[in-house]
Amino acid sequence: MRGAKWSNAMSHFRISGADSSLPRSYYLKATVDAARALLGHILVHESPEGTTGGIIVETEAYLSQDDPGCHASIGRTRRNDPMFGPPGYAYVYGIHRCACLNLVTAPEGVPEAVLIRALEPVTGIELMQQRRGLLRLKDLCSGPGKLTQALGVTLALNRADLTVQPLYVGAAAVTAGPVVATTRIGLRPEKGADLPLRYYFADNPYVSRR
DNA sequence: CACTCGATGTTCT
DNA sequence: GAACATCGAGTGG
Numbered sequence: 001m002r003g004a005k006w007s008n009a010m011s012h013f014r015i016s017g018a019d020s021s022l023p024r025s026y027y028l029k030a031t032v033d034a035a036r037a038l039l040g041h042i043l044v045h046e047s048p049e050g051t052t053g054g055i056i057v058e059t060e061a062y063l064s065q066d067d068p069g070c071h072a073s074i075g076r077t078r079r080n081d082p083m084f085g086p087p088g089y090a091y092v093y094g095i096h097r098c099a100c101l102n103l104v105t106a107p108e109g110v111p112e113a114v115l116i117r118a119l120e121p122v123t124g125i126e127l128m129q130q131r132r133g134l135l136r137l138k139d140l141c142s143g144p145g146k147l148t149q150a151l152g153v154t155l156a157l158n159r160a161d162l163t164v165q166p167l168y169v170g171a172a173a174v175t176a177g178p179v180v181a182t183t184r185i186g187l188r189p190e191k192g193a194d195l196p197l198r199y200y201f202a203d204n205p206y207v208s209r210r
Numbered sequence: 211c212a213c214t215c216g217a218t219g220t221t222c223t
Numbered sequence: 224g225a226a227c228a229t230c231g232a233g234t235g236g
Contacts, residue, residue, distance in 0.1 A: 211236085220228090
C-alpha cells in the first residue's frame with residue numbers, strides 16, 4: 001500500500017470528452033487531469049493515534065495565475081509558496097478554524113494544485129468519528145475541512161512530501177462511476193466561480209454537496 | 211500595528 | 224437559507 005502513492009495517480013490520467021465546456025487552454029493543464037485522476041484513489045494518513053483514510057470522491061482544480069480563484073493569482077506569497085514547488089507535495093492552508101489539503105500538481109514554478117474536497121470513509125473510521133465528534137459516516141469527510149479534521153491533517157503537514165511523509169495517495173479503489181464536472185464551491189463571482197473545475201462521482205453519497 | 215477577509219463548518223430559524 | 228465563530232495571511236499605514 002505504501003508504494004503506490006502519487007505517481008500512481010498521475011499515471012491513470014485519461015482525457016475525457018466530458019470536458020468539452022472547458023476553454024481549450026485548460027485541456028493542456030496537468031492539474032485538470034490530476035483532479036480527475038485522483039478520484040477513486042485512497043488518501044491515507046498514518047498518525048501516532050492510528051491510520052485513517054478514505055476514497056477521494058470530490059476534487060477541485062486550481063490553475064495557476066490565470067485562475068482568479070487560485071491563491072497564486074496574486075503572485076507568489078508566503079502562504080501560496082508551496083504551490084510553486086515541484087509536484088507531489090502538500091499545500092495545506094487554514095481558513096477560519098479549518099485546514100484544507102491540496103496536492104501540488106504542476107511542474108516547479110507553475111502554481112497549480114488539486115483541493116481534496118471529500119472522502120468516502122474507509123480506514124480508521126472509529127478514530128475519525130472520535131476526531132470529528134460524531135458518528136454519521138456521511139458527515140465524517142464530506143468537506144475539505146471535515147476530512148482534514150477526520151484524518152488529523154493540520155498545517156504542520158504543509159509542504160509535506162507525499163512520497164515520504166505519512167500522508168499519501170494510494171492505489172485506485174475498485175469503486176468508480178460517472179464523474180460530474182461542475183463549478184467550484186465557495187468562490188466569489190469574480191473569482192472564477194463559473195469555471196467547471198470541480199469533479200466528483202455522480203452517485204456517491206459522501207460528496208460535500210449536490 | 212490595525213484592519214479585512216476567506217477554496218469552511220455548525221447551528222440556528 | 225442565514226448568522227456567526229475564529230485565525231492566519233495579506234494589505235496598507
